[in-house]
Amino acid sequence: xxxxxxxxIDLGTTFSAVSYIDHAGHTxxxxxxxxxxxxxxxxxxxxxxxxxxxxxxxxxxxxxxxxAQWVKRDMGSPFYTRPIHGQKLPPEVIQxxxxxxxxxxxxxxxxxxxxxxxxxxxxFDEIRRKGTADAAEMAGLKILDIVNEPTAAALAFxxxxxxxxxxGAPQKEMTIFAYDLGGGTxxxxxxxxxxxxxxxxxTDGDVMLGGHDWDLRLADxxxxxxxxxxxxxxxxxxxxxxxxxxAAVEAKHTLSARVRASLRVEMAxxxxxxxxxxxxxxxxxxxxxxxxxxxxxxLLAAAGLEWKDIDRLLLVGxxxxxxxxxxxxxxxxxxxxxxxxxxxxxxxxxAALYAGYLLAKESGDVRKAAFxxxxxxxxxxxxxxxxxxxxxKKNFVLIPRNTSLPAKxxxxxxxKMEGQRSIVLRVLEGESTIPGECTAIGRTAxxxxxxxxxxxxxxxxxxxxxxxxxxxxxAVVPGTSHEAKLDLERDSGMTxxxxxxxxxxxxxxxxxxxxxxxxxxxxxxNIPLAPSIENPEASPLRAPTDGxxxxxxECSGPGVRAYDSAPLDDSPAEKLSPIPPCKPGASALRTxxxxxxxxxxxxxLWEEAEHIPVENTVEFAPEKPNGKPPSAGMxxxxxxxxxxxxxxxxxxxxxxxxxxxxxxMPDKFKWPW
Ligand code: ADP
Ligand code: MG
Numbered sequence: 248x249x250x251x252x253x254x255x256i257d258l259g260t261t262f263s264a265v266s267y268i269d270h271a272g273h274t275x276x277x278x279x280x281x282x283x284x285x286x287x288x289x290x291x292x293x294x295x296x297x298x299x300x301x302x303x304x305x306x307x308x309x310x311x312x313x314x315a316q317w318v319k320r321d322m323g324s325p326f327y328t329r330p331i332h333g334q335k336l337p338p339e340v341i342q343x344x345x346x347x348x349x350x351x352x353x354x355x356x357x358x359x360x361x362x363x364x365x366x367x368x369x370x371f372d373e374i375r376r377k378g379t380a381d382a383a384e385m386a387g388l389k390i391l392d393i394v395n396e397p398t399a400a401a402l403a404f405x406x407x408x409x410x411x412x413x414x415g416a417p418q419k420e421m422t423i424f425a426y427d428l429g430g431g432t433x434x435x436x437x438x439x440x441x442x443x444x445x446x447x448x449x450t451d452g453d454v455m456l457g458g459h460d461w462d463l464r465l466a467d468x469x470x471x472x473x474x475x476x477x478x479x480x481x482x483x484x485x486x487x488x489x490x491x492x493x494a495a496v497e498a499k500h501t502l503s504a505r506v507r508a509s510l511r512v513e514m515a516x517x518x519x520x521x522x523x524x525x526x527x528x529x530x531x532x533x534x535x536x537x538x539x540x541x542x543x544x545x546l547l548a549a550a551g552l553e554w555k556d557i558d559r560l561l562l563v564g565x566x567x568x569x570x571x572x573x574x575x576x577x578x579x580x581x582x583x584x585x586x587x588x589x590x591x592x593x594x595x596x597x598a599a600l601y602a603g604y605l606l607a608k609e610s611g612d613v614r615k616a617a618f619x620x621x622x623x624x625x626x627x628x629x630x631x632x633x634x635x636x637x638x639x640k641k642n643f644v645l646i647p648r649n650t651s652l653p654a655k656x657x658x659x660x661x662x663k664m665e666g667q668r669s670i671v672l673r674v675l676e677g678e679s680t681i682p683g684e685c686t687a688i689g690r691t692a693x694x695x696x697x698x699x700x701x702x703x704x705x706x707x708x709x710x711x712x713x714x715x716x717x718x719x720x721x722a723v724v725p726g727t728s729h730e731a732k733l734d735l736e737r738d739s740g741m742t743x744x745x746x747x748x749x750x751x752x753x754x755x756x757x758x759x760x761x762x763x764x765x766x767x768x769x770x771x772x773n774i775p776l777a778p779s780i781e782n783p784e785a786s787p788l789r790a791p792t793d794g795x796x797x798x799x800x801e802c803s804g805p806g807v808r809a810y811d812s813a814p815l816d817d818s819p820a821e822k823l824s825p826i827p828p829c830k831p832g833a834s835a836l837r838t839x840x841x842x843x844x845x846x847x848x849x850x851x852l853w854e855e856a857e858h859i860p861v862e863n864t865v866e867f868a869p870e871k872p873n874g875k876p877p878s879a880g881m882x883x884x885x886x887x888x889x890x891x892x893x894x895x896x897x898x899x900x901x902x903x904x905x906x907x908x909x910x911x912m913p914d915k916f917k918w919p920w
Pocket of ligand 1: 258259260261262263428429430431432457458459496499500501503563564565566567568569590591
């Protein structure tokens with residue numbers, strides 16, 4: 248039987264790399280068709296051809312509207328920020344094109360492609376992880392798993408130190424800080440390495456910070472100098488700005504090795520040779536570096552650790568080659584940053600090691616799968632409810648971030664109204680207590696509750712988060728046979744149908760024409776994304792009444808959430824109205840005495856209800872029992888009510904203002920009568 252080759256892909260914002268494990272068990276890095284280890288994550292959409300890599304990157308300066316780069320930053324949004332050929336493309340599709348190129352390079356080197364492990368920043372949320380898996384599928388790759396970049400880097404580090412084998416490793420446990428500053432993202436992770444055991448302690452990061460921000464600052468500096476000299480602004484000309492940006496990258500790299508560099512800016516037949524020193528670069532980007540230091544300090548605090556507890560400071564990502572990064576880390580930590588693993592290759596090598604680990608585990612080869620990996624969740628997971636003190640919607644966290652996986656947590660909530668017939672459960676991912684600032688990742692409902700349930704009836708919500716990053720949510724209504732289950736296995740973003748359709752265009756790589764016809768044929772208005780505010784019709788969020796998995800998710804760009812206004816058909820109109828106070832505790836206990844006959848057998852409720860924490864007395868707004876959308880009449884009456892209210896208060900305000908002016912300046916502001 249042929250051995251399945253463990254393959255790891257580092258799908259980076261700026262560069263991607265591929266590694267595999269050879270027969271001798273060593274990780275090797277694959278060279279692309281251009282003979283290089285790093286493939287620029289840039290896609291050129293020609294009319295009849297899709298080109299990925301160096302050539303595409305070079306084309307960015309000449310044909311910027313045909314080139315897509317920094318796409319990883321847009322994962323989780325419905326579309327890539329810049330239109331290509333004037334058309335909006337989903338980021339997954341562009342990432343799929345990059346992965347297709349990597350697949351071809353793997354095929355060329357190994358003769359075939361087996362299943363792969365793809366890496367993502369630890370800070371990526373469910374939606375972005377799912378998008379990455381979808382992109383791989385569109386490229387025709389089979390995913391073994393997705394692994395966090397710092398975990399992969401730690402694996403590569405562990406390999407060199409012998410930590411991956413429980414017998415050959417040093418006996419000492421080691422706490423490492425992985426500082427990964429790439430082109431587009433910053434990741435900070437604390438890990439514990441013990442023989443045969445790699446454990447993530449905590450992770451934090453910034454998906455909007457990377458070497459590219461340094462490039463932009465430098466390009467801006469050069470553009471200012473050009474404008475001063477020639478009175479023309481290169482920022483107004485995309486092609487000139489792209490060339491300046493490319494020159495800025497070169498100058499930045501030079502400044503990592505030397506103390507001065509120059510960059511050329513050209514536009515409209517004029518040119519400037521702009522001189523820059525390392526000191527100037529460091530000054531103009533000090534705030535960017537400070538952002539990484541801030542996250543670093545936050546992470547240590549979150550883990551309850553100090554620098555003296557850290558054994559190694561691992562540098563990952565190309566931007567850690569900048570002396571300012573190394574110096575700042577040295578100053579801050581008192582440690583000498585570790586260069587043991589190549590910052591460009593560590594993640595891909597670690598991904599291949601992880602693939603090897605998974606394959607060995609699958610085949611029952613205990614000798615090779617002799618290490619364990621423990622991850623943490625990088626975002627808190629909670630449920631939306633109503634804070635009884637403020638009566639405002641709040642994210643009640645069940646599994647806080649940085650909890651070791653697998654994790655399980657149960658909380659008791661309660662119904663909001665007398666005789667409530669259904670319960671809506673919205674699952675949120677994020678740290679904020681304000682639901683609007685979190686990502687709504689799933690939603691389910693329990694319907695047809697028995698009639699006559701008193702207000703404050705308990706509902707037990709259980710979250711189970713597996714080591715594989717799969718969240719399942721289970722809600723039960725004690726004393727009734729009602730329950731709902733929701734599996735949130737990366738089921739947001741694109742639909743299965745959408746992936747299959749895009750797969751053809753990505754697979755053919757026949758040029759933008761095929762993408763365009765795909766956009767017109769299949770998408771039109773009906774973009775094949777899972778339910779979103781723009782596309783509520785496609786909602787698989789409507790939980791089946793039998794309590795099966797609702798596969799529920801909603802998504803849009805990071806931080807943009809407007810769930811309440813989404814015209815989802817099971818969003819009860821009542822959700823938008825003021826929510827009556829709802830404090831069970833003692834008062835709930837009193838009303839329990841009058842509980843309906845049908846629930847008389849639910850004796851333990853008495854006792855359990857007594858323990859309902861007041862702060863968890865939350866919403867679960869009643870739905871319309873038949874799940875129909877709120878009637879138009881209701882929203883019209885609300886609009887009328889608001890309009891009349893507005894008019895009355897405006898008139899009152901005007902009169903009051905006039906009275907005040909009359910009082911202050913009686914001669915100027917006389918009463919009209
Ligand atoms: P990503 O993981 O985001 O793809 P990489 O880890 O490949 O990123 O790092 C790419 C970034 O590293 C780019 O911003 C690049 O300019 C920067 N970089 C690479 N080499 C150097 C260097 N010698 N000096 C400064 N920055 C560098
Ligand atoms: Mg990287």
